[in-house]
Amino acid sequence: MAKNKTLTKAKAKAMEILDKVSFFDDLSQADKSVLAEFHWCFIVYEPHDVLTDEDSLDKRFFILLSGGVSVLKGSPAQLLTQLKPGEIIGEISFLTNEPRTASVIANTQSSALVIDQELLDELPVEIRERLKDQIILRMAQRLNRMNNRFALGHL
Template sequence: MKPIEVNDLKLLEILNRVPFFKKFSPSERASFLASAIQFLKCPAGRYIIRKGERETSFYIILAGEASVVAQKNLPPVGVLKPGYFIGEGAFINNNPRSASVVAETPMVLIRLDQESLLRFPSSIREKIKDQIIEGMANRIADMNAKYLSVDSR
């Protein structure tokens, strides 16, 4: 993946459309541009995350789609679109990656690591954590609904 060279105005426009940032004020969104986090471009077919790796970055999808692959030679277990995030488990608890994520289309991502998270003011860190918790809770609810509907047949 390569760092992206896009002007701040275009990146801010992208952030304004991504659901992850819906609870951030315009000035808080702008602070992402002023921070040391990385905006990355990823070509289609490239692994963003590989199962078993110990890398702990957290990624927010700004553009493009990716597939979550739990096991090689099996269909993807999920499709991720702009606003979704990936890598939160390893980011939070330093465990190895539990699945692989492959770019299905060209993508634009934000990469956030623990060090860059600490550079944000506490109010922004709390909103980031809140968005991670909300997103994880939504994924659990979606999985429960999917598997409960299969069990009831």
């Protein structure tokens, strides 16, 4: 009985988080409920924790749920950008099966939904397609921002 109560509490917390993050706005409450069933994939990172390392072959992507992270490249590490809740991390390596292009470090206590191919395969097709649509949209927005920065000479 205590285990069921703990699982119910974890799912409720996952639902609460999903309701606050814009990445999931296109999902219905029923879709979010299905996603919340995978509450063990909601990972908390402490400041300075590494979500992923440059050049690693990690095949997961992350949806930042809370906190903030820095994206760093090279040695010595150079800051490329800082990300906030609702942004995605690692989608390029996930989609291309290539090594990570940068390292990602938590700036503050942060949480992320960590998705691998196995989890994605377990999701109903409708939810999987909505997630993919959001990934494509956010990648296009990021590319547009980078193009604008490049055109202004800020890269």
